[in-house]
Amino acid sequence: MLTLEKRPQPSKAWVYAAPILAVVITMIVGGAVFALLGKPPLEAIRTIFYDPIFGEFASYSRPQLLIKAGPLILIAIGLSFGFRAGIWNIGAEGQYIIGALAAAGTGLAFYPMEARWLIFPLMIIAGLAGGMLWAAIPAFLRIRFKTNEILVSLMLVYVAEAIQASMALNLLRNPDGHGFPGSRNLSQYSSSANLELISNSGIHWGVLAAVTAVVFAYFILARHRFGFDVRLAGQSPRAAGFAGVDAGRLIFICMLISGGLAGAAGMFEIAGPAGRVSIDFNVGYGFTAIIVAFLGRLHPVGILIAGLLMALTYIGGELAQLSLGLPGAAIQLFQGMLLFFLLAVDVMTSYRIRFGKTE
Amino acid sequence: MKRRTLLASGAGAATMAMLGLPARAQEKTKVGFVFVGPIGDGGWTFEHNNGRLAVEAAFGDAVETVYAENVPEGPDAERVMTQMALGGADLIFTTSFGYMEPTLNVAAKFPNVKFEHATGYMRADNVSTYSARxxxxxxxxxxxxxxxxxxxxxxxxxxxxxxxxxxxxxxxxxxxxxxxxxxxxxxxxxxxxxxxxxxxxxxxxxxxxxxxxxxxxxxxxxxxxxxxxxxxxxxxxxxxxxxxxxxxxxxxxxxxNWAPYYVERTKAVMDGTWTSVDTWDGIGRGMVxxxxxxxxxxxxxxxxxxxxxxxxxxxxxxxxxxxxxxxxxxxxxxxxxxxxxxxxxxxxxxxxxxxxxxxx
Amino acid sequence: MDFSSINPILLLASLMVAATPIILAAAGELIVERAGVLNLGVEGMMITGAITGFIATVTTGSPWIGFAAAAVGGAGLSLLFGFLTQFLLSNQVATGLALTLFGLGLSALLGQGYNGIKAPEFPKIDIPVISDIPVLGPILCSHDPMVYVGLGLIAGIWYFLKYSRAGLVLRAVGENHEAAHALGYHVIRIRILAIMFGGACAGLGGAYISLVRVPQWTDGMTAGAGWIALAIVVFASWRPWRLLIGAYLFGGVTVLQLNLQAAGIAIPVEYLAMSPYIATILVLVLMSAGRAPGSLGKIFHASR
Structure with missing residues (x-):
């Protein structure tokens, strides 16, 4: 009989060993699945994990990793504050959409005026504000009515998706778009474009924002009083109460941080890589970021690595589709497995496995 | 990644050099397909994939086809197309309206690769459009x-x-x-x-x-x-x-029925007779x-x-x-x-x- | 504009069919959440049930075996979630999301080669005499058996939670797992069973889509029904009969919306599309009884 015994302190060794072990197990099991599908397992694993970084065309795919990971990291960092404090915003996807719509609306309101110094910063503010506004709804309802924020924030994702479709069909529709739904391309409008800062580096303003967020989050959690409050509230809400932490204020701030960063991620995406508001420009970054936040154990550096790893499986997975004809479904399965194993071995950091009966 | 603003046009070769990428030499004609849904959707993507299979059947060992399914419209599509072009594709069919701008962006970087965009209205020297009546x-x-x-x-x-x-x-x-x-x-x-x-x-x-x-x-x-x-x-x-x-x-x-068109265009690339066209075929040419x-x-x-x-x-x-x-x-x-x-x-x-x- | 072309009797009857897959899946999730577990992987379990049920039906020719296989498939997948969250104490939100990703991939792989095949027909039950009663007959008595299974499931769950001892224990575990544990109940065993039940129900719901409503296999065919099921559980504030009402309202808005369109009444579709979700939030706010089970989503580990 196996039993788990809580460690007095999380194991330092397992903190680092667990993710590596998970990746190794995924490679073995995933390789077996690929072999069952009649594809060369070693080559598939190499294509997914190695080729995007070191392969023949890595000089193209490396920057792409940053582009894909940027929004994931930015959103996950925001979410990690609330998750640490026991506040569950799982509606980042909706906040991302509203942030993007607010920013796109702001940018297009000025079209075709040339004033990048004004319009681009305004769009960032609009993105932040849009995301915050959308996150403030569950925060307010939680504080005022004790409504479960997991469910409200999730419901608001669907509402945001409906607003998005309506915007693409009506208000933000490109008048020169030959009757097709979708807005003008913001990345081709010089006042709103979120450009690459260094050519072929993949680094655009959103990636920069993500890295900045990682650094800030690290210092806030390690050094600032707010970081202490967050950790305390997560570990023991009662103790936090005694220590004078205002629970309502904490909820509000955590939700606004996560909503704001998700909204900002939406802004950088709509002004850059995605370019235009369409009926379904969201590709699930908000949900994937939840997984990234947990994979990174809610630690800023961990999230940075987890975001890059997640991006790697997307890009490597595409390469495996192209070069080996691996079905897209196999890649999805593989990603799911990776997450399962990461979550599974994670238990080792805070618990010790004991064989035989306790007592 | 908005490289188009940095490399206005026709600078694809320069991109390749900048990226330090080797131009891949090959015998087979490589044809890429970007699909918006899963090939098992029984409808739109299913029929485009049938077109792909027809190309394989028509040319056998002379062609190699690659495809990516469930590719979201937007930056993901642009990346997949670029990877295809880098991987040596000579001809790439992009089979959804939402791929229009990604197709043009990638085409600008790879002037030697031919692109075929379904249902769109924007063309370039190496981008054709096709749709069915x-x-x-x-x-x-x-x-x-x-x-x-x-x-x-x-x-x-x-x-x-x-x-x-x-x-x-x-x-x-x-x-x-x-x-x-x-x-x-x-x-x-x-x-x-x-x-x-x-x-x-x-x-x-x-x-x-x-x-x-x-x-x-x-x-x-x-x-x-x-x-x-x-x-x-x-x-x-x-x-x-x-x-x-x-x-x-x-x-x-x-x-x-995309098969005749896909076979014809692949043939054109093999013969070196491919040019940018706007095709809107109907019952007469078998597309419908x-x-x-x-x-x-x-x-x-x-x-x-x-x-x-x-x-x-x-x-x-x-x-x-x-x-x-x-x-x-x-x-x-x-x-x-x-x-x-x-x-x-x-x-x-x-x-x-x-x-x-x-x-x- | 022609309201008279909308037949309310047929509308109600088709609403019952439209709501069935979500009723099945939501009923399972209700039990899971009542046990204090939040499994966001409903969509993944539904689609897995859709394909396992479809494969079994096509292979054996019997839709009943198909539904059984769907329940097994959904429960099997949910066991993965149960193992991770209950034994390895992983976070339920993240694990549930991963389960959906995994289920979508798995089902598409399993379904290769099953595209475009038609499933054997699932006969309707026409209850003689009763189905000839005007108005009520067509609404209540001209459906396929799974519609009644869905209704029976709701009644069963209601009875189980309200009157059975096991239901009481399940609720105790969901409200306060520490206390339930202290009373000597096997929190983890009960939760695993609840999770498997939830998976089986989700599997049935998925199979209803692939075997009755469409009926064919196509990748990703549940198209978000699992998420709606999650919303309805909340809308119902974890009560079985309210769940039924919620599912009919959700199904009803969709069917009504299409009815209005067909009758030529111009309505802003997008606002109607978001209305059920806003209604759910309002219900959450307004119903003081709409309190979530106390231990929902929290990790349980028996410390000794």
Whole structure:
């Protein structure tokens, strides 16, 4: 009989060993699945994990990793504050959409005026504000009515998706778009474009924002009083109460941080890589970021690595589709497995496995 | 990654050099396909993949095809296309309207790679566009539907209010009215290309409201099943033949047949004769297939439908031939006048007689 | 514009069919959440049930075996979630999301080769005499058996939670797992069973889509129904009969929306599309009884 015994302190060794072990197990099991599908397992694993970084065309795919990971990291960092404090915003996807719509609306309101110094910063503010506004709804309802924020924030994702479709069909529709739904391309409008800062580096303003967020989050959690409050509230809400932490204020701030960063991620995406508001420009970054936040154990550096790893499986997975004809479904399965194993071995950091009966 | 702003045009070779990438030499012609859905969707992507398989069958070892499925429109599509081009693809088919700008962006970086974008309107030296005149098939459907209906109510499940769908509605309506002046259309917008449950609901609603013919511009077979369950309702296959529902309720179908075009264009690349073109083919060139008209259709109707099909195919008849008025009664086409392709491509209004508004 | 073309009787009857897959899946999730577990992987379990049920039906020719296989498939997948969250104490939100990703991939792989095949028909039950009663007959008595299974499931769950001892224990575990543990109940065993039940129900719901409503296999065919099921559980504030009402309202809005369109009444579709979700939030706020089970989503580990 196996039993788990809580460690007095999380194991330092397992903190680092667990993710590596998970990746190794995924490679073995995933390789077996690929072999069952009649594809060369070693080559598939190499294509997914190695080729995007070191392969023949890595000089193209490396920057792409940053582009894909940027929004994931930015959103996950925001979410990690609330998750640490026991506040569950799982509606980042909706906040991302509203942030993007607010920013796109702001940018297009000025079209075709040339004033990048004004319009681009305004769009960032609009993105932040849009995301915050959308996150403030569950925060307010939680504080005022004790409504479960997991469910409200999730419901608001669907509402945001409906607003998005309506915007693409009506208000933000490109008048020169030959009757097709979708807005003008913001990345081709010089006042709103979120450009690459260094050519072929993949680094655009959103990636920069993500890295900045990682650094800030690290210092806030390690050094600032707010970081202490967050950790305390997560570990023991009662103790936090005694220590004078205002629970309502904490909820509000955590939700606004996560909503704001998700909204900002939406802004950088709509002004850059995605370019235009369409009926379904969201590709699930908000949900994937939840997984990234947990994979990174809610630690800023961990999230940075987890975001890059997640991006790697997307890009490597595409390469495996192209070069080996691996079905897209196999890649999805593989990603799911990776997450399962990461979550599974994670238990080792805070618990010790004991064989035989306790007592 | 908006490289286009840095490399205005024709600088693809420079990009390759900048990225330090080797140009890959190869014998086989490599053809890439970017799919918006899964190849198992039984509709749009399924038929494009059949086109891919036809290319493989036609050229055997001389070609190699690669594909990526479920590629979201936007930056992901741009990345997949770039990876294909880097991987040595000579010709890339991008099979969704939303891939338009990604296709042009990637094409600008790889001037030696040929691109074919489905259903779009922007071209470049190495970007062709192609689409099918599905409205020709809709004319045949409208003709059959107008003859078959007893309740004089024909249901139409629309996906999104875009020109392609609006053309289809107009074309079907014009030809249904031609054979049956009492016919009216009930149009329901599902706001999805593919959601079997919702499509089933839409079909049921139309049937409950008295429609005995249901046309669909969404891709699943759910409306067929709903019609079968209701009995005495006629439907038409969409995108693929949906022959498993023949002879009733499915009495005919519009089949997206991309195979001849894909084979022809691949051949052009192999021969070095590829040029950028705008292709809009219909029944005549086989891009739009009319599925077998089943025995549930009376023989005389079947014969006249086939005659209509053949006259469209030969070019003798155009489905949008005047006199036609717009919905508000204003004149659109004079007697004998034929709609020009430009107007049709951006069609955003109903013809006279259709009730209801296009959602905007 | 023609309201008269909408037949309210048929509308109600088709609404019952439209709501069935979500009723089945939501009923399972209700039990899971009542046991204090939040499994966001409903969509993944539904689609897995859709394909396992479809394969079994096509292979054996019997839709009943198909539904059984769907329940097994859904429960099997849910066991993965149960193992991770209950034994390895992983976070439920993240694990549930991963389960959906995994289920979508798995089902598409399993379904290769099953595209475009028609499933054997699932006959309707026409109860003689009763189904001839005007108005009520067509609404209540002209459906396929799974519609009644869904209704029976709701009644069963209601009875189970309200009157059975096991239901009481399940609720105790969901409200306060520490206390339940202290009373000597096997929290983890009960939760695993609840999770498997939830998976089985989700599997049935998925199979209803692939075997009855469409009926065919296509990748990703549940198209978000699992997420709606999650919303309805909340809308119902974890009560079985309210769940039924919620599912009919959700199904009803969709069907009504299409009915209005077909009747030529111009309505802004997008606002109608978001209305059920806003209604759910309002219900959450307004119903003081709409309190979530106390231990929902929290990790349980028996410390000794």
């Amino acid at each position: 599905f409205y020709e098939g809709r004319a045949v459907q409208g003709h059959i539907a107008g003859n078959l209906t007893k309740s004089n109510k024909i249901g139409y499940i629309g996906s999104f209010p875009i020109p392609e769908v609006i053309r289809g509605i107009n074309s079907a309506f014009i030809h249904a009215r031609k054979v049956n002046p009492d016919v009216e259309f009930k149009i329901v917008w599902a706001f999805t290309w593919f959601d079997p449950a919702k499509e089933a609901d839409a079909a049921k609603v139309l049937i409950e409201q008295g429609c005995d013919v249901v046309l669909q511009h969404t891709d699943s077979t759910a409306p067929q099943a709903a019609a079968q369950a209701a009995g005495n309702v006629y439907t038409f296959g969409q995108a693929s033949d949906m022959g498993e529902y023949a002879p009733m309720p499915r009495v005919s179908s519009i089949i997206d 297939g009319i599925g077998e008209i089943s025995d549930a259709v009376p023989a005389d109707v079947k014969a006249s439908a086939e005659a209509l099909r053949d006259s469209i195919a030969s070019g003798a008849y155009h489905p949008f031939t005047g006199p036609l008025n717009k919905q508000d009664g204003s004149a659109w086409l004079a007697d004998g006048e034929v709609a020009d392709d430009g107007t049709l491509a951006g069609l955003g209004f109903y013809v006279e007689g259709i009730e209801g508004d296009i959602p905007s």
